[in-house]
Amino acid sequence: MDTSNSSAPEYVLTLDCPETRGIVHAVSGFLLEQGCDILESKQFDSQPDDHFFMRIHFASAGDPATLESLSDAFVPVAEKFGMHWELRRQGTKRRVLIMVSKFEHCLNDLLFRARIGELPIDIVGVASNHPDHQGIVEWHGIPFSHIPVTAETKAVAEDELLKLVDGLDVELVVLARYMQVLSDNLTRRLDGRAINIHHSFLPSFKGAKPYHQAHARGVKTVGATAHYVNAELDEGPIIAQQVVEVDHTYGPDELVAAGRDTECKALSNAVRWHCEGRVFLQGNRTVVLR
Template sequence: MQVKIHKPKDKAEMSELAKTFILTITCPDTFGIVAGVTSFLAEEGAFVNKLEQFGDPQSNRFFMRVKFDAGRALRTKAEFADKFATIAEKFTMQWELHDFHRKPKVLLMVSKFGHCLNDLLHRVASNNVHIEIPAIVSNHEDMRGIVEWYGIPYYHLPVTKETKATQEAKLLDIVDEHDADLVGLARYMQVLSTDLCRELEGRCINIHHSFLPSFKGAKPYHQAHSRGVKLIGATAHYVTADLDEGPIIHQAIEHVDHTMTAEDMVEIGRDIESVVFSRAIQMHCEHRVFRNGSKTVVFRR
């Protein structure tokens, strides 16, 4: 059994108004899981607001997300862990408990194309995405002005073949300094090293300007144009050591036709990328995404 309890970074006790939790569960699929969890919550006086579940017959894995208001005896995460241990052991659960009101911290990385960054900054400032952006890291200076206008620290880490390892070590220091829960590659046009991909496993999301698995690598819209495609798209996925092959979180498409140039497709694609990236970040931070081997299970809103 694996247990992971997410605590607020300042380790402060939760207020009486912050007793709403998200419980996520992954375990072998079998009979009685839903009944066991809901019965436990009911017995503890908790009120279930929403429950989502999926059993995958291929992987024989079960996935569950429960939003609930804590009951009389579930006032802290420690209390929950102590009481939930028996049922977790019974079903060999990997589970996490999250404070619904806490804003996850998402550190963003960007190069010279600012559309995904600008879109997410605006959504956060408008309270449409429930996250905090503590810092932006870039290998160029181009986005400094807009980032600092939002009052967010901007770190310039230029990357060359000779400095790559040093700059990635500095990046990890920045991630730790800001207690970042997630790293978002908002059109960061550098390939991360295998070591860094492994270090950020499961907590780094990339936006690729193509409907993967088609047109991987550089200039995918130009590849698509040369093939005469009628649909283009964008894909947000978890970063792995295999370039553009991590588990897919979210995708979207747009129709194109023979009259459009490759540059037209690039312009259309930027809008798609912005939406897909923001939604993937939001879904991850709302604890709606579950790893399922090389795929994901995503409970949508």
């Protein structure tokens, strides 16, 4: 690549489509015709179901193309191959709403990573069914919404959450230890754009108190799983996992403490990969092009 024009605008193109010959040739040829240089290219051919996934990071060299002109010009290529695709300016921050209950470690981790620029996100709000974290959230200059949830008010509370999502133009909802089971209606509305952290290495030890379940089984590792939310409790497509070794000397409280760091790391990885356009849904699993 010619690096003389260091201010050249950069973009990320993500796509998936049925596998066939000529996809890479067509995409790279398109970028050549548009005067663009490829900086990074990742691809995966899922042979069992004949599906192709691709992520390309490129720069517009010479006469810089715009997001609009590139998108318009790419439509014929996408239509030819039946692509599901997205083109974004590199570094564009996704608008994120965080939902949390009383455990604050994942919330604090996301707030910090966003503040130092490690995550490509703009946290536009934090919602909680408890008021405990209002102070730290507002210290970061982020609006805090206290939305209590009881069995009688669950439907009303979820309506309020959806109003926040729509009103704040939220692109991704992050459940950072939000200890409420979402209704089928809410999970459908957030399909593909809600990430949950489960404090266990799924598919083992689902539901409540997984570390206590792990202790009862005498596990030698504990971990955490970040996954997309769906209607099945703790069954959504897995994006990222982290583990840490433990032994017989760990009681339930020690397992909980050991698992906190894995929860933070798994969740931040999942959020970053999603917002960088590296995660593709494939049925009940994901393809992550890193």
